[in-house]
Amino acid sequence: MSREDSKKKLKDFGLTLVKQAEGGQNPFMDVPIRALSNIVFNQKSKTITLGDKSSKRYFFNVAHVRKFVQTVEAAATAKEMIGENKHLSLRQTFYRMRRTIPGTDIDIVDEQEESNKAIEDLELITGLSREELHINANKNGSVAGKVVIEDKGDVIDWSKLGSGGWAIPSNVEEIKFKKVSAKFVIYMEKAAMWERLHEDRLWDKMDCIIMASQGQATRGIRRLLERLHHEYKLPVYVLVDGDPWGAYIYSVLKYGSISLAHISEKLAIPGVRFLGLSAEDVTKYGLQKHKIKFQPVDIARIKQVRKYAWFKDNKAWQNQFDLWEKFGGKVELDALVNKGISFVSETYIPDKIRKKEWIE
């Protein structure tokens, strides 16, 4: 959606409220409900999505008015940013929105929690994503591989960026792909593993892209993976530690997440494949001695994760969970280094992809 379209949506949102007021009505907005009770797993699209429950928020209602005004202020702030073609983070947007209502000693927002909620509501009301509202998420992560992009007038070759790679921005909506020679993407959560694969030039040897966050995948990374998958049909292989947390990271990328259910169609990536570490890898590569015994919290997490709608009827995954429960511990991806410094890029990854030993 263009900036003009986004601005129009925000303007229309305001005009509707003005019309209601001018017509003698109590101005209101329809806010879709973001709660577990309104989350569904869509078996057809295989995404976690929001149901159709919503609630009305009125201006002349003591319980509603504060949130009402905050949502309108969020819209005004987003309109300012789109107009100036600038972006702010959530924290910065909070400070931008924070002002005292003239003639009172009341601030529009006192805590960031309030502006965050107002922005989420605005996303739901207008159908505009945070990216389209010009509100940035965290910036994190690096990428290298056989792709050339154009961004802000610069042509950037992801295969010619030395040992660092390209730093992934928080917002990747306006990036243009000029040339994509890569055949797939490998995504991992640990930058240290990315550096291992990058030093081995895995992306060069296997015609691919390697991408890592440091910690949880940011929206920028998820959108970049999603665009590469949908625009270029690239499969996305996920490399994580062998434990229920790794399985969940994979599922968030593939199906979406509860907290971002309203934007699943933009974030969920059906082409995501779990490359490892699988329970079978532990035996196959003799990694038993690197077992880190499960704590009660890990065992509880397996029981919880295996019941999720997107896992519960999946035989391959139920088998994984059985094997992990039996093994009684996790094994980290980094343990593969024990087999050889470059074992993961020279043997583990090429073998698994060639033999199609991923899990979906």
Place this chain on the structure above:
Amino acid sequence: MSREDSKKKLKDFGLTLVKQAEGGQNPFMDVPIRALSNIVFNQKSKTITLGDKSSKRYFFNVAHVRKFVQTVEAAATAKEMIGENKHLSLRQTFYRMRRTIPGTDIDIVDEQEESNKAIEDLELITGLSREELHINANKNGSVAGKVVIEDKGDVIDWSKLGSGGWAIPSNVEEIKFKKVSAKFVIYMEKAAMWERLHEDRLWDKMDCIIMASQGQATRGIRRLLERLHHEYKLPVYVLVDGDPWGAYIYSVLKYGSISLAHISEKLAIPGVRFLGLSAEDVTKYGLQKHKIKFQPVDIARIKQVRKYAWFKDNKAWQNQFDLWEKFGGKVELDALVNKGISFVSETYIPDKIRKKEWIE
């Protein structure tokens, strides 16, 4: 130091032990002590450095032998990596070192804590840095600005990398600076502020470099700042939140830190200047309403930080601490956005640098 020199140092370390054994001596190594009792603030070089206390570690000593063997194994692993010209993270090095001693059921290392300590000891014994031992620290952060570098055969122009910038690697020792037109560096801890300055193209307008971690500065970032300062005499301006924690971040970059005292000469940057947020900025820019009241932990931290050797005789800093204590709260850098989306890059930074309103 070249790879050959590093390898030779490791070999010499091993040869000394062999000679001791062949000479009928109990093999031992001299390990400098890394404890607060052996940390000094060198008033002349203005760096936090290690004193000259050391202790002997013997092979034939039940209390010493495990650490002795671990240190030797760390040296062997580093030598392997240097030989193959490959790098591993601390976690990966732990897994690489972890093996069962033949004929026993004893593992050389059971916990990463053990390999970390062995690596630190090896640094101290050989005088080789972690970078020279090919053991990577965390990877994090982005940079943009008027610099062209060469790295791994790629020529990378930091001014032509779109909205993302160059992702800073964990090890920057082998980077060659091809062209440095920047006149100074601005470093900040928050990637969101970096994106704000980058969108405003501050580095272009002010002929500088902008660099950010996301959280604590990694060793890669500190080495990069240090190299730009020492090789090109660039001042480094630090932008942090206005509170004792911000003051400490500044001091770590400038003087070094207690935990890395043995490598201060490679990490401390005398040219670091505190650009803000200062206590005076709060009044000057009317940021009082954005005060986040100090918690007891913040107040205790001010009392602690102001007594550090590098702050206690510094009038400008003692004045800052007085003002913060009186104000009774912190103010975040992001609060400047309240004055205007681009206020920080159009007014705040240029004004402060022009009027030399930094603190040292």
